Amino acid sequence: MRSITGDGDSSGGSVPPWLWFWVFLYLLSLPDQIRFYEPAIVDLFFHKDWLVLANVPELLPFLALFIGVLLIFFPWLRAFYLERRFQLAEPDQNSSALTEMKTFLQQHAPEIHIKTNMLRTDQLAFVYPLGYRKTGIALFGSVFKLWRSDRQTAEAILLHEVAHCRHGDALIIGAGSFFEAVVRNFIVLYLLFCFLPLSWSFASQSMDALQSGIPFAHKLQQIFTIILPGSFLQLLGLLGGLAGVFVLPIIAVWSAEFNADRFVINHQKSSMDLLHALNKISLPLSIFSWIIFRLTHPPIKMRKWAAEPRLGKFLLVLLLFPVAYFAKLLALIIRALSEYLLEYLLICSDFAEIFVQLANNIKTYFAIIAPIWCAMAGFFLLWPFMSMYWEQFFGGSRGTQNFEIYAVYLLSALIVGLPALSWLYMA
Amino acid sequence: MSVVNEWTKKIAEAAVPEEIDLAPSIAHAFFSGGKERKQLFQREKKNVQGAFGVAEATLILPFILQALVSSATALSTFISSTGLNSFLTALNTTFSFQDVGKRKEKVASLPDNPFLPLKNVVLTISSELHSMGLSEEESDLISFRVLMKLLEDSAGALQFIQKIAKET
Numbered sequence: 320m321r322s323i324t325g326d327g328d329s330s331g332g333s334v335p336p337w338l339w340f341w342v343f344l345y346l347l348s349l350p351d352q353i354r355f356y357e358p359a360i361v362d363l364f365f366h367k368d369w370l371v372l373a374n375v376p377e378l379l380p381f382l383a384l385f386i387g388v389l390l391i392f393f394p395w396l397r398a399f400y401l402e403r404r405f406q407l408a409e410p411d412q413n414s415s416a417l418t419e420m421k422t423f424l425q426q427h428a429p430e431i432h433i434k435t436n437m438l439r440t441d442q443l444a445f446v447y448p449l450g451y452r453k454t455g456i457a458l459f460g461s462v463f464k465l466w467r468s469d470r471q472t473a474e475a476i477l478l479h480e481v482a483h484c485r486h487g488d489a490l491i492i493g494a495g496s497f498f499e500a501v502v503r504n505f506i507v508l509y510l511l512f513c514f515l516p517l518s519w520s521f522a523s524q525s526m527d528a529l530q531s532g533i534p535f536a537h538k539l540q541q542i543f544t545i546i547l548p549g550s551f552l553q554l555l556g557l558l559g560g561l562a563g564v565f566v567l568p569i570i571a572v573w574s575a576e577f578n579a580d581r582f583v584i585n586h587q588k589s590s591m592d593l594l595h596a597l598n599k600i601s602l603p604l605s606i607f608s609w610i611i612f613r614l615t616h617p618p619i620k621m622r623k624w625a626a627e628p629r630l631g632k633f634l635l636v637l638l639l640f641p642v643a644y645f646a647k648l649l650a651l652i653i654r655a656l657s658e659y660l661l662e663y664l665l666i667c668s669d670f671a672e673i674f675v676q677l678a679n680n681i682k683t684y685f686a687i688i689a690p691i692w693c694a695m696a697g698f699f700l701l702w703p704f705m706s707m708y709w710e711q712f713f714g715g716s717r718g719t720q721n722f723e724i725y726a727v728y729l730l731s732a733l734i735v736g737l738p739a740l741s742w743l744y745m746a
Numbered sequence: 747m748s749v750v751n752e753w754t755k756k757i758a759e760a761a762v763p764e765e766i767d768l769a770p771s772i773a774h775a776f777f778s779g780g781k782e783r784k785q786l787f788q789r790e791k792k793n794v795q796g797a798f799g800v801a802e803a804t805l806i807l808p809f810i811l812q813a814l815v816s817s818a819t820a821l822s823t824f825i826s827s828t829g830l831n832s833f834l835t836a837l838n839t840t841f842s843f844q845d846v847g848k849r850k851e852k853v854a855s856l857p858d859n860p861f862l863p864l865k866n867v868v869l870t871i872s873s874e875l876h877s878m879g880l881s882e883e884e885s886d887l888i889s890f891r892v893l894m895k896l897l898e899d900s901a902g903a904l905q906f907i908q909k910i911a912k913e914t
Contacts, residue, residue, distance in 0.1 A: 416767040436785075437768045437771040438786050439785060440789075440804055440805050441789045441792075442794065443797070443798045444797065445796045445797035445798070460768050460771075460805055463767045463768055466767075467764035467767065493796075596798065599803065600799035600802065601799070601800045608791065611793070615797070616799055619799075
């Protein structure tokens, strides 16, 4: 085992850029996805029955992701939006803290461009694309303050952002920009586009039925035996669909965050300052805001857990993205089950058939992801050789190849590759 | 504006040195009013992709400026009073105590003549800062540091207080 040192930072291994891997797979699967959603989109625009509005909550996660990925190709739009939203401006060159931060940043990411908003303290710092090969970093008042009061912690925060820049995350991390808007409004959209039209349709049918002499008690019974359970199952199915669409990019973003934290630890040779920095992060006030925060970052407790320098933990962080495929499977099972149960509720289909169909679908799922997992196993094996050039391409300065922990990558490749081969064999 | 900038920087240096780099921007935003001033007190708990996370930090300097503006009358009376040297001695003696309770007792025990303007101004600034969410201890210490700084150059401080009272 040997270690090749470049002119950049020391490295104790990094997480493969799963976000890039996911974007690549997403673009490959796009024609199939468009074919899958096409009927719902066509219905929405050309079908005259307004009950087709129920397609909107189902289509939204797909559209949010599609637009997010599309915007990757127009990085200037994201830059324009973020600079306006956070009122970012060229920095005040008289600030000595800025000069020091600039020098520090240039050591690790020579081509990064600084913009500031010294008046806001609700953010610390973030990176964003200024072009395909140009990255900007936004620095806020809180980080200037921290630079003076606790320099090491401030450096940990800047190094985390540098890591995003060197890993090429800045260009594509905006793919999930619309997740929050969708999740925040999903229940309202469901009520508006699904529950309300359904209730309206049921109410008007009931009026007709009552006029034709069908007893009111029968209609009331239908509300409790069909409408309400059916609406619940429909909502559950939509939430399963939403999770199924979002889970992979979210976990890919989490992997990028863990990797950025790991870069800090590798560089500072200690996790202490990173832990201090994590303590500066504001905690969500409610369960809902906790969920919203999870769309962009892993839980703080998890980041602190992963910050401990143990190979076992690094292995788990490496495997986080492949494991997300099981989370996606769970979401899809919830979605499928709710659809089958809805069908059972409405047309009393064969209950045993549901499980046969479900088992077949799970088998198909594994057959579909098997080549992806094989590719991931290959990526694990190649990444330690590639990482140095990858960082040089995005960050401008060369990182380090560290083969001392190659065994962890090898083990990850085996953990991912062997089941994938067995699924291929079974298919 | 140069008087305001210069004094904001001096106050930051004395009371919140970690905010010294932000002093010119804060002074500009605070006295410009409108959206820029609003931004100083804004807390939008929204995460951004590629960020480190939503910060817990708060800027203290805008609160100090706000407290000075609200206490402008008491401050003008205080700085225009005779016997500033005795105020300076009293402040030094009071703030030699570590305990906030003892400091309060000491201030209360000062005779009204000639210390009434000092007692008023300490109480006003400290309560203003406390009402804005700062702890009692922090409010008290900041008030002391700001007053000490103002007393270093009473003529300039009076000009500064008059200016900020006029501009807000």
